[in-house]
Amino acid sequence: MLALLREGERYSFDLVRALGDAEGLVTSEGTLYPLLGRLRREGMVQSTWRESATGPPRRYYRITKDGDAALRAFASQWARFRESVDMLMELGATA
Amino acid sequence: MTEPALHPLADDYLRRLRRAGRRLPPDRLRDLLSEIEAYLSEAIPVGASDDEALEVLERLGPPGDIVEAELPAAQPPTDRRGLREWAAVILLPLGGFAFGVGWLIGLILLWSSRLWTTRDKLIGTLIIPGGLTTAPFALGALAGTSSETNCSGLATEINPSTGTVIRPGTMHCHPAGGGPSTATTVLQITLAVLFVLGPIASAVYLARRARNSSPSPATATL
Numbered sequence: 001m002l003a004l005l006r007e008g009e010r011y012s013f014d015l016v017r018a019l020g021d022a023e024g025l026v027t028s029e030g031t032l033y034p035l036l037g038r039l040r041r042e043g044m045v046q047s048t049w050r051e052s053a054t055g056p057p058r059r060y061y062r063i064t065k066d067g068d069a070a071l072r073a074f075a076s077q078w079a080r081f082r083e084s085v086d087m088l089m090e091l092g093a094t095a
Numbered sequence: 096m097t098e099p100a101l102h103p104l105a106d107d108y109l110r111r112l113r114r115a116g117r118r119l120p121p122d123r124l125r126d127l128l129s130e131i132e133a134y135l136s137e138a139i140p141v142g143a144s145d146d147e148a149l150e151v152l153e154r155l156g157p158p159g160d161i162v163e164a165e166l167p168a169a170q171p172p173t174d175r176r177g178l179r180e181w182a183a184v185i186l187l188p189l190g191g192f193a194f195g196v197g198w199l200i201g202l203i204l205l206w207s208s209r210l211w212t213t214r215d216k217l218i219g220t221l222i223i224p225g226g227l228t229t230a231p232f233a234l235g236a237l238a239g240t241s242s243e244t245n246c247s248g249l250a251t252e253i254n255p256s257t258g259t260v261i262r263p264g265t266m267h268c269h270p271a272g273g274g275p276s277t278a279t280t281v282l283q284i285t286l287a288v289l290f291v292l293g294p295i296a297s298a299v300y301l302a303r304r305a306r307n308s309s310p311s312p313a314t315a316t317l
Contacts, residue, residue: 013134031163034127
């Protein structure tokens with residue numbers, strides 16, 4: 001979710017749909033709203049409601065400095081984790 | 096502003112979500128409902144068929160699942176403070192009035208509880224030993240040191256056998272140093288405040304620390 005916001009603000013429906021479309025990540029899109037709420041309360045994202053010309057008001061989210069720092073930390077951990085798993089898989093394949 | 100009308104199935108979904116979300120704090124439920132309502136307005140266009148609406152609702156998932164996902168964050172940490180912790184919090188400031196034994200019992204309870212860290216226990220022990228009972232003793236001792244008097248002149252002479260005054264005395268006494276100085280008074284007031292507020296603040300601190308010692312909800316990282 002934070003990664004999707006890195007390039008700029010997005011409104012919640014758009015965010016939730018983008019994650020829902022990613023295969024294997026989410027079983028029900030509705031459960032992403034509590035997650036968004038948690039990220040908001042933890043100061044990782046900020047939100048504002050804005051009127052929309054085409055429909056109901058939209059809640060826009062943008063990443064904060066804390067959110068960006070958390071994302072960078074996660075990206076670094078993830079890279080190490082992925083390398084370790086890849087290495088083990090290769091070892092298993094050659095054994 | 097007129098709210099756009101929702102598909103009847105979307106309306107029904109919101110009703111079910113409102114019912115399932117009764118376990119949530121009202122502000123959390125309100126927040127969720129407004130987000131989900133915006134989602135439904137966006138995802139189900141006016142005039143959509145029931146099949147189209149159902150497809151969207153399936154993507155959204157059952158209302159109960161959304162409430163369950165919100166629950167871990169909504170539930171306040173379980174308050175694990177028991178009789179031991181409350182007794183310690185009460186006995187540390189007030190137990191000294193029971194011949195000092197109450198404070199010692201409070202101290203034992205404090206150090207035997209797992210809800211406080213060593214730092215908390217040290218604060219509870221050192222601020223202030225004896226609790227509120229220490230204040231009168233400490234202030235009395237301080238007042239004693241500053242109320243020394245100097246006397247001069249002749250003492251009254253009394254006949255030991257009859258008890259009558261032979262010669263009236265001319266002795267005059269006055270406080271040493273010309274009475275308590277302003278600095279001494281300020282020190283006394285400061286200490287009085289510290290000795291009274293210290294044990295109270297320490298007890299409040301311990302009560303709050305014990306409440307917050309419960310494990311915090313897991314942080315979501317997606």
